[in-house]
Amino acid sequence: MSSDQKPYIIHTNETPLNPTSHKLNPKVYREQLRLGDLTGLTKTGVHLCRLPPHNESTVMHWHNNDDEWIYVISAGEGAVMRMKEGVKQVEDVPVKEGDFFGFPAGSQNAHALRSGEQEILYLVGGSREALDVCTYPEAKARAIVDRTLGGKSWGVREDAVVQA
Template sequence: MPRIDITTVSERIGSGYPAPFAANAGARSKLSLGDAGGLSDFGVNLTRLPPGAWSSQRHWHTHEDEFVYVLSGELILVTEAGQQTLRANDCAAFPKAVADGHHLINRGTETAVYLEIGSRSENDSCSYPDIDLHWDPQAGYTHRDGIPYPKPPSKT
């Protein structure tokens, strides 16, 4: 595969979470490098997290492994075990089907940059232990009882 010119990769800002859960991850930005390279078995995102932003809501996947490698800045990794600081050249792994919700928070003063690498599974669903949120590919975002969240208004 030829070199990927990251200046041509579209930036995604924010998250797809329904209100009120989208705000904390609203400032994150991602470049989908795996998609840009035509990868289908796993994804690679170059993610930038400004001060005060979260990577996501705390979550875990049923069928997808995740791996994070910090390139610059400082992040707080939050899991069931508590909090750990991750700095440049630190990494963390999150095996599929382990019910240990995780996310990253930038409590520093500079934008943190990291790689997210994850498998892609059509059977994956995602649980969010701290909030009334669940995701699966058929229903999208629902409450834990299965009632769907309202769809956001379309941007026209």
């Protein structure tokens, strides 16, 4: 941050996004800018994300304690939100510019964006409760996040416990 930069504003057109992959599946890739962290927000997270063509934003998941939302800034043809409600089959819901998705804590609506021929640009955010459990139903895994210990988290698979 330059000496002229105010801590409450991020010039996103002048700030590079950082590549991010998922620990449960390194092929899942997006670029993101942690706007909430950069501006010092502690109770909510907000990320500006760019999802390259033909990719998924994350491993399908839902949060036990954290609310999560996604606002689509731009998306090309073939973009979908992959949804798995409880024990139902995965459904691909078409996504377009201006769509807003809200996932209340504990709703068991696993989700992940998938881009088509063009990238998807979107905002994702949510609450940051002291403790959260993130469930990945297709991976048969969970992440336990303890924000009271400075952001420590652990991964648990149905057949093993792993450090996240």
